[in-house]
Amino acid sequence: MFKYITKRLYQMILVLFVVSIIVFFVMSFTGDPVLMMVTPDATQAQIDRARTELGLDKPLITQYFIFVKNILRGDFGKSYVFKQSAIKLIIERMPATLELVFVSVLLSIIVAIPLGVFAGAFPNKRSSKTIMLGSLLGISLPNFWVGMMLIFVFAVHFRVMPSSGRGEVVNFLGMRISIFTADGFKHIILPAVMLSIQSLAILLRLTRAGMMEVMKQDYIKFARSKGVLQNSLLFQHALKNALIPVITVFGIQIGKIIAFATVTETIFSWPGMGKLLIDSINRSDRPVMVAYLMIVAFIFVLLNFIVDIVYTSIDPRIDLR
Amino acid sequence: MVEKLLEVKDLKTYFHTFKGIVKAVDGVSFKLNKGEILGIVGESGGGKSVTGFSILKLIDDPGKIENGEILFNGENLVNKSEKEMKKIRGSKISMIFQDPMTSLNPLYTIQQQIGEVLKIHTNMNAEQRKQRCINLLDDVGIPQPEARLKSYPHQFSGGMRQRAIIAAALAAEPELIIADEPTTALDVTIQAQILRLMKKLVKEKNTSLLLITHDLAVVAEMVDRAIVLYCGQVMETGKIDDLIHQPIHPYTYGLLNSIPRLNDQKKRLSQIEGMVPNMFELPKGCNYAPRCDYCQERCLKEEPKIREIYEGHRVSCHYPLSREGSHE
Numbered sequence: 001m002f003k004y005i006t007k008r009l010y011q012m013i014l015v016l017f018v019v020s021i022i023v024f025f026v027m028s029f030t031g032d033p034v035l036m037m038v039t040p041d042a043t044q045a046q047i048d049r050a051r052t053e054l055g056l057d058k059p060l061i062t063q064y065f066i067f068v069k070n071i072l073r074g075d076f077g078k079s080y081v082f083k084q085s086a087i088k089l090i091i092e093r094m095p096a097t098l099e100l101v102f103v104s105v106l107l108s109i110i111v112a113i114p115l116g117v118f119a120g121a122f123p124n125k126r127s128s129k130t131i132m133l134g135s136l137l138g139i140s141l142p143n144f145w146v147g148m149m150l151i152f153v154f155a156v157h158f159r160v161m162p163s164s165g166r167g168e169v170v171n172f173l174g175m176r177i178s179i180f181t182a183d184g185f186k187h188i189i190l191p192a193v194m195l196s197i198q199s200l201a202i203l204l205r206l207t208r209a210g211m212m213e214v215m216k217q218d219y220i221k222f223a224r225s226k227g228v229l230q231n232s233l234l235f236q237h238a239l240k241n242a243l244i245p246v247i248t249v250f251g252i253q254i255g256k257i258i259a260f261a262t263v264t265e266t267i268f269s270w271p272g273m274g275k276l277l278i279d280s281i282n283r284s285d286r287p288v289m290v291a292y293l294m295i296v297a298f299i300f301v302l303l304n305f306i307v308d309i310v311y312t313s314i315d316p317r318i319d320l321r
Numbered sequence: 322m323v324e325k326l327l328e329v330k331d332l333k334t335y336f337h338t339f340k341g342i343v344k345a346v347d348g349v350s351f352k353l354n355k356g357e358i359l360g361i362v363g364e365s366g367g368g369k370s371v372t373g374f375s376i377l378k379l380i381d382d383p384g385k386i387e388n389g390e391i392l393f394n395g396e397n398l399v400n401k402s403e404k405e406m407k408k409i410r411g412s413k414i415s416m417i418f419q420d421p422m423t424s425l426n427p428l429y430t431i432q433q434q435i436g437e438v439l440k441i442h443t444n445m446n447a448e449q450r451k452q453r454c455i456n457l458l459d460d461v462g463i464p465q466p467e468a469r470l471k472s473y474p475h476q477f478s479g480g481m482r483q484r485a486i487i488a489a490a491l492a493a494e495p496e497l498i499i500a501d502e503p504t505t506a507l508d509v510t511i512q513a514q515i516l517r518l519m520k521k522l523v524k525e526k527n528t529s530l531l532l533i534t535h536d537l538a539v540v541a542e543m544v545d546r547a548i549v550l551y552c553g554q555v556m557e558t559g560k561i562d563d564l565i566h567q568p569i570h571p572y573t574y575g576l577l578n579s580i581p582r583l584n585d586q587k588k589r590l591s592q593i594e595g596m597v598p599n600m601f602e603l604p605k606g607c608n609y610a611p612r613c614d615y616c617q618e619r620c621l622k623e624e625p626k627i628r629e630i631y632e633g634h635r636v637s638c639h640y641p642l643s644r645e646g647s648h649e
Contacts, residue, residue: 124382218423224379225418226438226489227411240428315428316473 008308012301019297020071024064027286036284037080054080071294077287081280086287090273090295095175096166097265097272101257103179103188104196108253111196112203113246117234119204120211120242131204138201143260147194147267154190162187164269191268195260199253206249210242217241243314251307255300326496326529327353327376332389334368334375334553343600345371345384347553350627353497356527358520360540360547360561362576366597368553369533373499376531377414378406393497412442415490417519419502421482425474431458431485432470438492457488462518480511484518491522498523499531504539516543537580541565546633549573552598552608555627559634569630569641571613607639615640 034051042050051057055066070077076087119128155163167187169176178184214220215238223237262274269275273292280288311318334346346368353359361369374380376391378398391398393414398406410416415438418424425434432454439450451470458466461484474482483503490498500519504512520543523530532544540547541561548558549572557570568574575593595612598604604611610620619639627637 218418218420219426221379222416222418222424222486222489223426223437225377225410225416227407227409227441228437229407229441237426237429241426317427317475 008305012305015301016294016297020068020294021064023290023293023297024067025060027290028060028063030286031284033080033284033286067290076291076294079280079285079288081283081285081288086285086291087295089276089288090291093271093273093276094295095177096270097258097261097274099177099179100188100191100195100261100264100270100272101254103192104199104257105254107192107196108200108203108257112200113207113239116204116207117211117239117242120208121215121234121238123208123212132208135201135204138197139205141197143194143198144263144267146197147191147264150190150194151267161190163190166271191264191270194267195257195264198260199250199257202253203246203250206246207239207242210245211238214238214241240314244311247307247310247314251303254303255296258296258299323357324355325352326355326357326394327531328390328392329372329376330390330392332372332375332391333387334371334380335385335387337383337385341601344553344603345600346375348389349548349550349553349555350389351548351555351558353529353531355496355529356524357546358523358530358532358544360544361531361533361550362535362537362540362547363550364535364576364597366552366600367550369535369550370501371553372550373416373501373531373533376497376499377410377416378403379410379416408442411438411495412493413495414497414499415493415495417483417486417490417498417500417503420506421479421486422506424486425482427474430471430473431477434474435485435489435492438489442493453492454488457492458485460491460522461485461488462514463488479507480515483507483511483515487515487519487522491526491528494526495528497529497531499533501533502535503532505534505536512539519543537565537576549576552600552603554608555635555637556609557634557636557638559636563634569634569636569643570638571615571642572609574642575612575614607637615642 034047034054034056038047038050048057055063058066067077074087076085078084079086079089082089115131119131122128150161151163154161165187166178167183167185168181169178169184170180171177172180179188211234220233220238223233228237261270261272262277264270265272265274266278273295276288277292279285280292329352330350332346332349333344336343336345349368349372351359361372363369371380371384375386376393376398378386378401380386386399389399393409398409401409425431429437432451435454435457436450439445439453443450445453454470455466458469463469463481463484469477474485477485483506487503503519504515507515516539519530522528532540534540544561546559547561547564549556549564549570551572556572557564557568559569564573565577568577572593578591579593581590593612594614598608598611604621605624606622607613607616607620607625610616613620617640623639625637625639627635629635630641
């Protein structure tokens with residue numbers, strides 16, 4: 001186990017290193033940030049001075065090594081726009097995004113797993129077919145459109161939900177969190193619904209497919225012949241066996257939820273790091289983009305690692321070596 | 322004094338498929354006494370397993386018990402609700418399955434899977450359950466049972482898994498065990514061990530056993546009485562010695578004749594001609610008639626009724642064979 005974890009850590013570092021190369025060089029093709037920063041009537045001398053100040057006059061390779069050296073010290077550079085540390089900007093906004101992602105993920109699990117189990121165990125019931133139809137809609141409808149429709153219906157037409165912002169926030173473990181206030185909770189519902197719909201539908205269908213497969217197995221019939229009660233049959237004997245592919249996809253889905261949060265945050269003006277990314281792209285704020293990408297890549301790698309560890313706690317046949 | 326434990330009367334279990342109705346079990350009746358071992362024999366698709374599952378009411382859609390009574394200790398199981406059946410399954414009637422490789426849940430330990438029966442059906446606490454699991458594993462001949470409790474099924478061999486399944490089936494001391502081809506998936510040496518073990522345990526505890534198998538050698542060695550099923554109907558039933566040595570139904574005779582014998586000089590193994598009929602289009606008259614060597618005109622028109630030839634020996638045939646296997 002320990003050996004496995006060190007091996008995985010080594011792999012994680014390697015992946016992040018490769019990501020840093022890709023991110024850095026791709027970013028350097030996205031246009032000249034200096035031109036975005038100086039006033040439109042700046043002279044060539046002013047432009048050159050700004051370039052030297054930012055260190056953009058050095059060769060690309062040298063820039064990269066400076067970049068890596070700084071990252072290792074936890075320094076992702078200063079935002080061109082805010083004149084603040086890029087990583088600090090992101091970390092400031094991270095709680096908002098993580099909160100949104102957390103609620104979405106929770107919503108997906110709470111809705112998708114029971115419905116998937118039901119639809120898989122009783123595929124011929126009309127309610128199961130309705131569930132499947134709903135999940136098909138969830139997968140097919142474009143995400144941003146769903147978000148706008150939610151705003152249109154619940155915020156504009158019925159005026160029951162706020163359409164933007166985080167609402168009231170409280171301090172929790174040093175982070176500004178809104179789900180613990182009634183107003184903040186109200187604000188998070190619509191964006192969380194929008195963000196979760198797609199992954200919810202995918203998880204539901206996967207759970208159902210797995211359950212349908214597992215319910216045919218002999219060990220389910222054997223469990224029934226032992227007189228096992230319905231709930232424990234479905235949610236212990238069957239679900240546990242159906243869960244492995246669900247977890248695999250779920251790990252990827254959480255990553256996707258984080259990525260898609262940028263769209264949701266933009267639509268609902270949610271002040272998270274996704275919105276910061278979009279703003280930074282509009283302003284060619286390179287250090288913020290790079291820092292964001294590195295952090296998201298890190299979260300992805302970490303999630304996959306956790307998923308692999310979770311496997312072993314579910315399936316004793318999976319050996320981590 | 323023999324006490325009757327189970328009586329199945331005119332059981333009909335049909336499967337309603339898109340292509341039509343499959344009469345998997347069509348009017349089967351039999352009795353099983355306490356402590357008795359009854360064999361159900363027949364070819365694949367003869368309705369043996371469905372009969373077993375019908376008793377536990379574990380028939381899934383599109384199957385349905387259409388008719389008949391299943392009297393267990395005088396109570397009709399057909400009328401029981403699913404909730405009442407859950408209390409009977411595992412505690413009064415338990416089941417052993419064909420394939421030990423797939424019958425145990427791969428994600429639960431042996432202790433969890435045996436202990437579950439005790440958890441549902443008894444008031445034992447965790448420590449008592451553990452002790453009982455150890456005793457059960459010991460009974461079924463698993464060495465170092467205590468060390469094996471925390472093992473997962475994939476750490477067990479096929480024979481050991483089947484022993485664990487038997488332990489689970491015995492856990493709540495049921496009155497009836499239904500064993501559906503319990504040794505078919507095992508190799509021959511293990512087969513003999515498992516069968517001997519089952520017979521011993523059943524006789525020790527005076528449990529009744531319904532042994533479903535296509536293997537006549539198994540039946541001959543294990544059971545007290547047997548019923549021969551063909552296309553969901555009882556062809557012949559009687560004491561095992563009578564069945565083996567003096568079969569009266571041509572089908573039983575055909576089955577027995579198809580067993581290879583070591584001291585036989587024949588070049589070719591005899592077999593029953595033809596195949597089991599399509600269950601959607603059963604022949605008119607006797608189901609076995611198209612394959613029967615002794616078929617007469619009446620057999621193709623009129624379905625034979627089961628009748629008693631002599632005490633305890635019943636047969637469903639218009640022209641039963643006489644004692645020496647020749648025609649009456």
